[in-house]
Amino acid sequence: MGRTYEQxxxxxxxxxxxxxxAGDENNPALLNQINWIWVKNLMNKKSELNPSAxxxxxxxxxxxxxxxxxxxx
Numbered sequence: 252m253g254r255t256y257e258q259x260x261x262x263x264x265x266x267x268x269x270x271x272x273a274g275d276e277n278n279p280a281l282l283n284q285i286n287w288i289w290v291k292n293l294m295n296k297k298s299e300l301n302p303s304a305x306x307x308x309x310x311x312x313x314x315x316x317x318x319x320x321x322x323x324x
Contacts, residue, residue, distance in 0.1 A: 253306035256280065256315040262300060263288055280316045282307075 260268060260280070271284045285302070292300045302310070310316045 253303055253309065256310045259302055259306065263292075267291055278317075278320065279314070281320060282311065282316060282318045285316065 254262075267288060271287045272280065275281070275284070285307070289301050292298060311318050
């Protein structure tokens with residue numbers, strides 16, 4: 252199996268992670284936040300830092316990240 256979300260996020264630029272997660276650190280990461288990091292890695296020619304499709308699927312289905320966050324009414 253691939254990396255866990257924690258393993259992957261620890262390989263990323265800490266400043267970028269802090270920027271993407273600012274104000275949302277107490278919640279599980281959102282898929283959209285990962286997408287921001289993914290695009291930044293592609294723009295910086297660091298695609299090897301991006302997760303595989305299998306890793307993303309595992310993170311969502313195992314609850315390591317959220318694909319969508321439901322707001323409470």
